Amino acid sequence: MELLSSAWMAVEVVVAVGLGLAVWNPALLAFGGDSVVELASAFIVFGHLKGDAGGSTESGRRTAAATTLLLFALVPVIGLGTAYSYLLGVRPGDSLLGIAVAAGAALIMPYLWLEKRKIGKETACLPLSVDAVESAACFLMAMALLAGLLAEYFFGLWWADYAATAVILALVAKEALASYHELSADSMAGGGLLAGADHGAA
Numbered sequence: 216m217e218l219l220s221s222a223w224m225a226v227e228v229v230v231a232v233g234l235g236l237a238v239w240n241p242a243l244l245a246f247g248g249d250s251v252v253e254l255a256s257a258f259i260v261f262g263h264l265k266g267d268a269g270g271s272t273e274s275g276r277r278t279a280a281a282t283t284l285l286l287f288a289l290v291p292v293i294g295l296g297t298a299y300s301y302l303l304g305v306r307p308g309d310s311l312l313g314i315a316v317a318a319g320a321a322l323i324m325p326y327l328w329l330e331k332r333k334i335g336k337e338t339a340c341l342p343l344s345v346d347a348v349e350s351a352a353c354f355l356m357a358m359a360l361l362a363g364l365l366a367e368y369f370f371g372l373w374w375a376d377y378a379a380t381a382v383i384l385a386l387v388a389k390e391a392l393a394s395y396h397e398l399s400a401d402s403m404a405g406g407g408l409l410a411g412a413d414h415g416a417a
Contacts, residue, residue, distance in 0.1 A: 216334060217261040217343075220327050220350070223320075224254035230316045238308025241297040242379040246317070246360045248293050249286075249387055253349050256282040260342045278342040279398045282349070286391035290384055297380050307376035309368040317364060320357035324350050341401050345394045352390035356383045 231247030234240065259278050300307075331347035334340070363379025366372045 216327070216330050217257050217264070217346075220331070220346075221254060221257040221261070223323055223327070224250050224257060227316060227320060228254055230312060234310045234313050238310055239300070239305060240307040240310065240313065240364075240376055241293070241300055242307070242360050242363050242376045242383060243310070243313050245293045245297065245380045245383040245387070246320075246356055248289050249349075249353060249356060249383070249390075252282070252285040252289055253346075253353060255285060256346050256349055260346050264340070264343070276341070276398065276401065279345045279394065279401070282342070282345055283391060283394040283398060286349070286387060286394060290388050290391070293380070293387075294384050297377065297384070301377055306373040307367065309364060311368070314361065314364045314368065317357050317361035321354060321361060324354035324357060328354060341397065345397050348393045348397065349390055352386050352393075356386050359383050359386070 227250035228247055231243045231250055233247075235243030235247050259281055262278075328347055328350035331343055331350055335344035335347050359379045359382040363375045366375035
């Protein structure tokens with residue numbers, strides 16, 4: 216599951232970040248930034264599952280904490296860049312390929328989210344449960360990105376991109392808080408969520 220997730224995240228990173236920089240589209244950059252975090256998260260989780268199949272509490276908490284910190288760091292980085300562009304009056308460019316990637320993510324993410332959540336519960340693996348939260352948020356971000364890109368492409372509403380970016384950043388912040396709450400709940404439970412994690416998600 217993590218291998219499939221990593222493959223799709225790699226596509227999102229290359230296309231969203233590449234196009235976002237090429238046409239200067241903050242929404243694509245914000246979406247791509249979240250994809251970078253999710254790709255890193257997938258590799259971290261995969262390494263945890265392969266290297267610590269017994270479900271070490273400390274290792275699992277470090278893995279979940281790393282992905283959560285990455286999400287918190289993403290918000291100010293993208294937010295400040297977007298605000299700067301808006302104040303300068305920069306009009307974002309549109310992209311058919313960006314629309315295609317957003318549509319693809321909207322179709323794929325629900326499957327990845329449900330599978331990761333199911334396997335995370337079955338194996339009691341906290342890092343995978345946090346990763347599932349990220350996939351759920353990515354679906355909502357994809358929908359916001361798709362709406363903004365369509366409005367911009369078909370109706371010329373350049374400001375829709377900034378609106379989509381604001382929604383995406385709000386979702387990233389919510390995603391980070393949800394991951395933090397997963398981590399806090401596990402700590403309060405004494406690490407019980409991590410007992411028995413295995414290779415099922417790989």
